[in-house]
Amino acid sequence: xxxxxxPPADQPTRIRIQSDPGNLPKVREAVRKVAHEVGFxxxxxxxIVLAVDEAITNVIKHGYEGRCDQAVEVCVTRVRENGREGxxxxxxxxxxxxxxxxxxGRDLKDVRPGGLGVHIIRxxxxxxxxxxxxxxxxxxxxxxxxxx
Amino acid sequence: xKGTIKNIRRSERGTVVEASGEIxxxxxxxxxxxxxxxxxxxxxxxxxHLGDVEYMDSSGVGTLVKIAHTLRNQEGKLVLVAPTERxxxxxxxxxxDKYFTILDSEEEALAQ
Numbered sequence: 351x352x353x354x355x356x357p358p359a360d361q362p363t364r365i366r367i368q369s370d371p372g373n374l375p376k377v378r379e380a381v382r383k384v385a386h387e388v389g390f391x392x393x394x395x396x397x398i399v400l401a402v403d404e405a406i407t408n409v410i411k412h413g414y415e416g417r418c419d420q421a422v423e424v425c426v427t428r429v430r431e432n433g434r435e436g437x438x439x440x441x442x443x444x445x446x447x448x449x450x451x452x453x454x455g456r457d458l459k460d461v462r463p464g465g466l467g468v469h470i471i472r473x474x475x476x477x478x479x480x481x482x483x484x485x486x487x488x489x490x491x492x493x494x495x496x497x498x
Numbered sequence: 499x500k501g502t503i504k505n506i507r508r509s510e511r512g513t514v515v516e517a518s519g520e521i522x523x524x525x526x527x528x529x530x531x532x533x534x535x536x537x538x539x540x541x542x543x544x545x546x547h548l549g550d551v552e553y554m555d556s557s558g559v560g561t562l563v564k565i566a567h568t569l570r571n572q573e574g575k576l577v578l579v580a581p582t583e584r585x586x587x588x589x590x591x592x593x594x595d596k597y598f599t600i601l602d603s604e605e606e607a608l609a610q
Contacts, residue, residue, distance in 0.1 A: 371523040378553070396584045397591065403555055407523050458593050462567075463560035466592050470556060473591050 362427040369410045369443075370418040377424060378403055381439075384426050388435055389496055398437070398494055401474035404467035405441050405490055413445030413488060420445060429493065436476070436495035444487035450480040503532045504550065511608040512543030518550035521558035530561040537568045544569055545607040549580035559588055566598065575599070577607040 365380055367373040381402045385395040406422060414420045423442040428435070455469030472478050477493040502525060505516040513536055521529050536544060544565065548554075566576040578600045581589070589595040601607050 374522055374524065375520065393583065393587065396587055400555065400588060400591075403522065407555060407557065410523065461563060461594070461597050463564045464556075466556035466559060470588070470591050 362425050365424040365426070367406075367422050367424070368418060369414045369420040369422050371407075371410060374403055374406060377406060380424075381426065384428070384437060385494075388428055388437055390494075394494075397474045401471045401492065401494075402439055402441075404470045405439075405492065408467050409441065409443045409445065409488075412448075413443045415445075429495075431493075431495060434495040434497075436493055439490075439492045439494075441490040441492075442483055442487065444483075444485075447482045447486060447488060448480075450482070453480050502528065506532075506536065508539075508541070509608070512545055513539065513541040514545040514547060514604055514608070516547045516550065518552075520553040521551055521561075522553060522555045523557050526555075526557040526561055529558060530564065533561065533565045534568065537565060537572070537574070540572050541569075541574055543575050543577060543608060543610050545577050545579055545604055547579045547604065548585055549582070551581065551585050554585045554588055556588065556592070559592060559594060562598065563594070575610055577601060577610055579604055579607050 363380060363384060365377060367377060378399045381399050382395055385398045390398060409422055410416065421444055425440040427438045429438045453468055455472055456465040458469065471492065475492040475494050479491045481489050483489040502519055503515055504518040507514045515533065515536060517529065546562065569576050578598050580602060581600065589598060589600065599610065
């Protein structure tokens, strides 16, 4: 993992990793740190960390089909919307492009292994937007705001 | 922190598997393989102690769903014990806290 720009407080934190699951703990720690600085409580921090982890796990499993040597870029930015502090996460990969409309959580009444990641992401975050990225791959933007 | 199986204890009442560490995409295959191996012994109750599990993602939860299905098909039962708040929250987000039997102690679990 490399943190490209160790930032001042209001600047984005940019993290570039290879798509190796062994890098997940470092990303989780970086996300936990920023979420703590913004002021989320411990329960919310745990959920935010989980959602970001699930997003990167999906990139590794689906975007890169398990290949461990591909690039994943994570940009973490503190934001303020309508007077509420929050965090925006942008996750950029260079793998398969998919139609964003096909990325949806499954029916939780159907209890079976797999397919929970997108549900977790959408449950935890206030706003989730998947989009094909220029030049290939996908860009996922997620925003979580502090409660009013 | 490695995610792994710390200990396995067998008795007539059932088998207790103590998990630990971080159960994510890295260690889920190892976690699943170990639990499926225990399932082959057809325990009446399989207790997975989660007290020392610091983190679990949806792949770990998916493994537990798979194990619950496997045990159910052989008339056994999966019981989860003592998850931390952090781990419990993934069961809540996915509403699987209503699907799994989650108890506070091994004694309660083995009495199922």
